[in-house]
Amino acid sequence: MNHLKTTFKILSFCAICYVFYMWGALSSGADEIDDIIPFIIQVESGGDASAIGKAGEVGLMQISPIVWLEYCQENDYMNPDGTPYSSAYYTTPTGCPKDLADYSTGINKMVGEWYLRRLRDHYLKDIRIQRVQIPAEAKNYFIVWRQNKYGEPEYFQNSNQEAKKYNLTSIEDMELALVLATYNWGIGNMRSVDYDINKSPKSVQRYVKKIMQLYHSSTTKKR
Secondary structure, X not given: OHHHHHHHHHHHHHHHXXXXXXXXXXXXXXXXXXXXXXXXXXXXXXXXXXXXXXXXXXXXXXXXXXXXXXXXXXXXXXXXXXXXXXHHHOOOOOOOOHHHOOOOHHHHHHHHHHHHHHXXXXXXXXXXXXXXXEOOOOEEEEEEEEEOOOOOEXXXXXXXXXXXXXXXXXXXXXXXXXXXXXXXXOHHHHHHOOOOHHHOOHHHHHHHXXXXXXXXXXXXXXX
C-alpha cells in the first residue's frame, strides 16, 4: 500500500510539473518558427532591410510578390479604388501595397513569419513525420508520408538521407527542414518531388543545410 501511495505521489508531482511546463510554453507563444527566423534573415538578406532580389523579393526575409499578394488577400487589403487587392495594381517591383512598401523591418518580419506558419499549418498540414529509433545503431530514422482525406497514407518516404545530411535529430527538425525548403523553392515545386528535399535543386539543399547549421549551433536554441 505504501508503495502505491509513493508511486501515486510521484506521478501526481510529474503531472503538475508537466502542466506548468505546458502553461509556460503556451503563454510564451514561442516555437521553432520564432527561433529560426533570425537565421532565415541572415541567409536571405544578410540583415539588409532594403535588399531586393532578382524576382522582386524584398526586405529582411525577401518576401516575394506572390507572398505579398497572398498575405494582403488573406487579410482583406483593398486597392485604393476599393477593389480586392491585386499586386498588378502597383508598379513597384515588390508587389506589396504602397502602405507597406516602406520596407519596414517589423512588417517584413511579420509577413515572413505569417508565411512560414502558413506553410507549416496549412500547406504542409497533411504531411506526417514518424521518428523511428534503432537502439543497436543509435540512429534516428524518419518516415515522411502524406495523409489523404480518408486518413490513409498516399506514399511513404524514407528520410534517412535528410536526417544525416542536415543533422536532423527530432520531428521538429524535420518539419523545419521541410518548411525551409518550401519557403525557398515554393509549395508547387516541393509537391512535384513529393516533399523530398534531396530531389530539390542543390541551391535549395544548401539553403536548408546552412540555416539548420546556424540553428543548431546557436546557443539561443531551446533545448
